[in-house]
Amino acid sequence: MSPSSSSPVRSAAAPPGYSERLALPWWLWLAGLAAAALLAAEVWMGAAGVRAWLPFAVLVPAALFGLWRLGRIRIAVRDGELRVDDARLPVRFVADAVPLDTAGRREVLGVGADPLAFVVQRPWIGGAVQVVLDDPADPTPFWVVSSRRPVELAAAILAARDADRDAT
Incomplete structure (x- = not known):
């Protein structure tokens, strides 16, 4: 059997796919980090010891994680499906x-x-x-x-x- 006599091949090309990530703009990252730093400074209020570094060690990474979660949504059209996140x-x-x-x-x-x-x-x-x-x-x-x-x-x-x- 020759290769041309095997199963028929679709002549229609696959539609072009689409992909997009709903990322945050740079100014929202800046505003979120500034708000976290301001809140950490309010908790610190010049105290010594653990209160001097713990608010910054907790609130700034928590703000970064929250901002990352807000901008992680992906939209795609592929494999016959519209995919929006999960x-x-x-x-x-x-x-x-x-x-x-x-x-x-x-x-x-x-x-x-x-x-x-x-x-x-x-x-x-x-x-x-x-x-x-x-x-x-x-x-x-x-x-x-x-x-x-x-x-x-x-x-x-x-x-x-x-x-x-x-x-x-």
């Missing part, structure tokens, strides 16, 4: 993906927001994507995910969905 959404359940600017995100998450929506929102990031779901077994109507490049994320989600539909 949550995964198969793209076959996506009805639409709508890029939102700051005003659109405020409207979607404002007073009339749906309490069943899945939201990963970071206030220091202006844009977001609303992913409307089409899954009768899931009560979640949509996902709202912060993104610095919402148009690219929405396009990647829709491209992955279309590629998944073409593959089946």
Whole structure:
């Protein structure tokens, strides 16, 4: 059997993937460390002994850890899934993906927001994507995910969905 007569090969190329990390901007790192140092200085208040170094040894690393945790969220579209941190959404359940600017995100998450929506929102990031779901077994109507490049994320989600539909 020749190599060309083996199993058929898909001619459609895989959709381009997408990856983003919702990291903190530099000024939030600076503000967080300044707040931790100020709080440590307030606890210290010129005392001698353990109170001289313990607040700095505890509060500054705790602030660094907290800031790192805030900026660790990753968003990716690959292998037929939208991945937001540890949550995964198969793209076959996506009805639409709508890029939102700051005003659109405020409207979607404002007073009339749906309490069943899945939201990963970071206030220091202006844009977001609303992913409307089409899954009768899931009560979640949509996902709202912060993104610095919402148009690219929405396009990647829709491209992955279309590629998944073409593959089946």
